Amino acid sequence: MIGEWLDIGWLGEIPTRGSRTIPVEGGEEIAVFRTGDDKVFALVNRCPHKGGPLSQGIVHGHSVACPLHNWRIALATGQAQGEDKGCTPTIPVKIDGGRVLICRASTLKAAA
């Protein structure tokens, strides 16, 4: 059965204050972030500014600094912070029994 949630792995596979990537065939890569307080967020791995891979940025608080030009993106909303304007699509994500699950429909939609 195709479930509503996709199991992508253990929480422990994502480094604290770091991120892992999930390529989507025929679509855009997803980045799954784990923050210092063990919250998990999933976004399309693309900065709204110049398309930098957000997964490679420094994670601090609930935001990530894009590695290309240091834009700060809020992980919960995908919104650029401060003076910068732009938004990266987000994907619902949850932790169940230590497993990280992302929303299938949103992944398809966001990555399409």
Add this chain to the structure above:
Amino acid sequence: MDFQDYEPRPSVADLPDGGRGDSREHLVVIGNGMAGCRAIEELLARDPGRYRVTIFGAEPHVNYNRIMLSPVLAGEKTFDDIVINGLDWYRDNGMELIVGDAIVAIDRAGRTVTSRSGRVLRYDKLLIATGSDPFIIPVPGKDLPGVIGFRDMKDVDTMLSAAQAGQAQGGGSAVVIGGGLLGLEAAHGLSLRGMKVTVIHLMQTLMERQLDEAAGWLLKTALEARGQTILTGADTAEIFGEGKVEGVRLKDGREIPASLVVMAVGIRPSVALARDAGLEVGRGIKVDDHMVTSDPDVLAVGECVEHEGNVYGLVAPLWDMCRSLADGLVGKANPYRGSVTSTKLKVAGLDVFSAGDFSGAGAGCEDIVLRDASRGVYKRLVLQDDRIVGAVLYGDTADGSWYFDLLKKGACVAEMRDLLIFGQAFASGGGQADPKAAVAALSDEAEICGCNGVTKGQVVSCIAKGAHSLDAVRSGCKASASCGSCTGLVESLLALTLGEEVQSGPKTMCSCTSFTHDDVRREIVAQAMRSIPEVMQQMHWSTPDGCASCRPALNYYLLCALPGDYVDDQQSRFVNERLHANIQKDGTYSVVPRMWGGLTNPRELRAIADVVEKYDAPMVKVTGGQRLDIFGIRKEDLPAVWADLNAAGMVSGHAYGKALRTVKTCVGSEWCRFGTQDSTGLGVKLEKMSWGSWMPHKFKIAVSGCPRNCAEATIKDFGVVCVDSGYELHVAGNGGIHVRVTDLLCKVATEQEALDYCAAFIQLYREEARYLERTAPWVERVGIAYVQARIVADAVGREALCARFLYSQSFSQDDPWAERVAGGDRAQHAHMAQFKPIGMEEMA
């Protein structure tokens, strides 16, 4: 500013008009300290031309901030940092300063003062600001050499010499008698200077005049954890020694060896001069509400006075006294009504605040207490009739100024009583901690800077007059210019007053902290901090885990301070240093293998060519540093690319790092008909020595074989230009946006010296430059003369720097590529999962 060379002019000031044809009244100030000069500042602010002013100081210094002697002792400040008014202040205001010559007599009938050197001056108004003297307990041995107080710069110098002498013998011992504010600051400083310190305190509780028993115990525990020995309930019987101090004997018979004894049991108003002159004296010189003594032409201010039966030994009352005094001098009524005082301990990392009466002895006094043992926090408020009458805060003193403001205003706190102890953010409603709202709610009279007595109103008016940055406020009204503990408050005021216009300046490290790079670095070393979370905890970071600016900086500072010990935090590194390659605009990476000194061979070239073909790299380029750069490699392919390059004997070129990049060379004497030395050989040696080292920023080296300088050594961080007689060493060049030609460091005769000087220079840069500061701006900031003094003139220091660099290198010359090829940090490169949205098997 410490001017031994100062030669007072032969004084003509003993003539009635000072020999200047000046008909103004002559105001003579006895005492060039904080009170005397502050009084004059206040007077100048009101009526700058009214009096001709002469200031006498017993110490050979300009006016400095006495309460900042502790940070000088601790090595956190220099004397220049604590000068309040330099020579230009006296000059620009037309005042005469006579230092190193104490006044020894006042003749009130003849209206003259006489100095130790025999100078006699007439006065119209006399201001006595002699401060106080350390109280020396009358025990045998109190006059032995090595027994001192902690009062002036001379005492600090004595302590520093003792610490230095102690170090030469493997660490000396010191005893501090007195566990009050001053004693603990002295003990802290001596301890930081490497001495084994024992504090002897007569009472059971440290700082018992400022702290209650519980807070005193927390403080004692924290100090003991820092290696000090604290003896409470200990009574000194005698100080013993033959010709100099050798130790202290307690009444219970214990003996503590020491080469230095600091008496810090208290201070006494310095009243001898006033008493001899027949002025009315109690515990201090008696003054009225405008600081006038029993003689209407003689005033007195500061710690030497007694007002309404009260004598003050803290700095804050001084500001109020000086305002009343200056108003009185220009004929305006502004009576001084006494001061309520608060105390802060200036020991880094230990936050102690107290204010008012916390004995709980008054009728109807109630306590509100909060203890959080795991955070080391203790707060106690004493209330009487719904008003705060006393406060003791330990561990978290952020709300100190708010409580103190409520206390001074006598504000009714009945309505917020339940939340009062949690601090302003909670008690004022909202529940969210917003530091700006807290500062906005302070009254204009609330004191922001305790060191310099600056109120919120004064800071705001200073900002309104154009001081739009922290630095500008510091120089404009002195707020936050001394110990810096109010920096956060001043920044909040800047933000509140200016909105978005604040010029943040290079001062603080980032918006997560009110400390500067230099502050943070110094504390990391001083407090032997070992991790990023520890630094953030100890230095009160305002964010849970920093930001993209401070985390890489902290990671570097810790790495530099603890070679071989510190565990690098990968998540606090920029992507390039985490993936050991350079990210490009399309998210792929470029890879640069190391080619020592720019030399290569067929095997390496074949391996590079193979990689280019195997991974379909769209471009290969020769870089400005004489290396080959392979473009367009995907993150997942990096370990395989490195494995292939490793197999041909190549290692990471660190083209991605705040690290040694390349050593560029010309062919030198081996081939070139102009070459004077083996520049390629030296280049290879330099690169083998310094590769792999992490630095504040990227670092480039070049070696040219003759002054034609084909390797462009004079725009590099470290450049060698070979000449017939040896090697010219050049530093701090830059070929970037702002081209900067190097400064000549020195010339050396041998290749080994060139290597040693280079190692020493790199280490000095690593230890002292701020993160992301290239050598060019760093050397411009500190001056080439400073670098020469450390590297060229100081042979011992140079060798030590060189040794520290080589030690640190022994941990950093493992090829990071090989580690990844061997399987380290696979998660950095591999995807977590893959998603193929066709059919049932979606997950691979």
